[in-house]
Amino acid sequence: MSRPFAPKVLTANDLLDGNAVWLTADDAWSRNMADAELLEDEAVAQDRLLFAIAQSDVVVGAYLVDAEASEKGPVPVHFREAFRTRGPSNYPHGKQVEV
């Protein structure tokens, strides 16, 4: 039996500045992961991935990645994705200081 589908979000990097972005339910790309659409159905997730890949003039390198629901919206499961929501740990640069 195949494993149950783990919820996912769609993420990518912005074409112009490379910043991490997440796909929202209304087809926009947000710099805040909490705005992302949490994809709990595998078929829907694959469909959204095709949509994201087609957005090559806006974002680069779209991929599906595990996420969890929280009161504030989707949150990362893996530490790599958590870093992408914050920025580097050696300077106050990136999202952790961006409004």
Place this chain on the structure above:
Amino acid sequence: MYTYTDFDEKFVRERVAQFRTQVERRIDGALTEDEFKPLRLMNGLYLQLHAYMLRVAIPYGTLNSRQMRQLAYLAERFDKGYGHFTTRQNIQYNWPKLKDVPDMLEALADVGMHAIQTSGNTIRNVTADHFAGAAADEIEDPRPVAELLRQWSTDHPEFQFLPRKFKIAVTGSSTDRAVTKAHDIGLRMVRNTAGEPGFEVIVGGGLGRTPMIGKVIRDFLPKADLLPYCEAIVGVYNLLGRRDNKYKARIKITVSENGLEKIRDLVETRFADLRREFNGFDQELLKTIETQFSPPVFFEASVDGYEAYRAANPAFRSWTDTNLNAHRAADYAIVSVSTKKHGATPGDASAEQMRVLADLAERYGHDELRISHEQNVILPHVHKSDLPAVYEGLRNADLGTANIGLVSDIIACPGMDYCALATARSIPIAQEIAERFDTLKLEHEIGALKIKISGCINACGHHHVGHIGILGLDRAGVENYQITLGGDGAETATVGERAGPGFSAEDIVPAIERLIATYLNIRTDADEAFLQTYRRVGLAPFKAALYPEKEAQNAA
């Protein structure tokens, strides 16, 4: 120093102009990412975790003050006010915007610099001994041949689609400060029995997922045969190297799968043909390059002031003990400037620090700077009478740390703080180790020790050749750090031995502390460096210190 010819200038400007239109077409949607990616990589532009990253070549690690000031300008104008010096003597900018990159490349071209072949499956920036032209133990300055190799390899039509990237390092000294044995081709200048300078040619070294120490393919190659011989090696590799598996595509695998003898035979056969084609024009070119690397006019002055300052100022004395090396000219010193103040990011320099370095080089250093593969900055030619002024200038810019070659002089790759390939962070581990040993005030007592940290198996942080190597991995969704011991990147190059299971981010610094405490306990005396002790006693006592629970179980 080499200055661009009209040909170089035109070539670099044309590439900038081409890339400018490529970026425009990417932004307006005419090019897809699949089409654009190889074009941006050809120009050193990567996409990392949080932003784009531009890798700028610093050929053989040599810069003048004007170039350093331009790097500062780029950091300030297009980045967040700093740059990161890498283990391949390059500089990386971590935050450029795509639309700005052509302007950055244009600004680099203004000072004779570029980002060409800092990525992709081509011959990368040729690295060299960072003490080149200054070291007391040198046969010849290796930079003219490094420049010759740069010109030969740039846009070389046969070598733009190699099976994988290809790295060349060159040293003119018997002391290997360029890690030549961990390169695809390593060139060590030696003399033959007639006393003529030539090269010992080493092939198939490399770190990464399959670390290998390079093998000597030619004991002595006359200097004049360098280009045809290198072309023969890369040509043989280009045809024989595997393209079916990225992880088996480097020349180290080609050499180990085919055997050195077969590779040597193929290279010698190709070389015999190529040698006839190189009918002397390369040697003419080398001669003109050599004139541009003629040594500065060293001046004479009293060093009494230096000695007096040294006697009166313990901090200065400590710095001169650790950060200076012997220079070929009497009363001169080679100054290594540490970018690794305790707690700082290894290899990072702010725009302000870059300007201070440029000013000091211009005023006291015959206008020369070097970037070392150990991510420090070198002022290769400083008269001892100027050392107090240089030191004070550096200290005021947070660049006066006296820790070259010590426990806090750590190589660390950008790791998962920036790099899209990383499996764990490197920088915070380097920062914590440096701060811990600074607190303990043990650094100088520990003495010579090279810690090198990589945030993934690709080993940009050279962990395999660290006396203590640390490799950051992802173990079931948690950062985990594996230790290797006894690695060495010098002429006695050795790949370190894995000590055992890895440690969590919380446990890695205490583990390093236990290793070093063990070393201090078992060394014969303060003159026996960590690596020597390791070679004398082997892994066992260090393993016992790293894994005390296991030791207790064995004893029970």
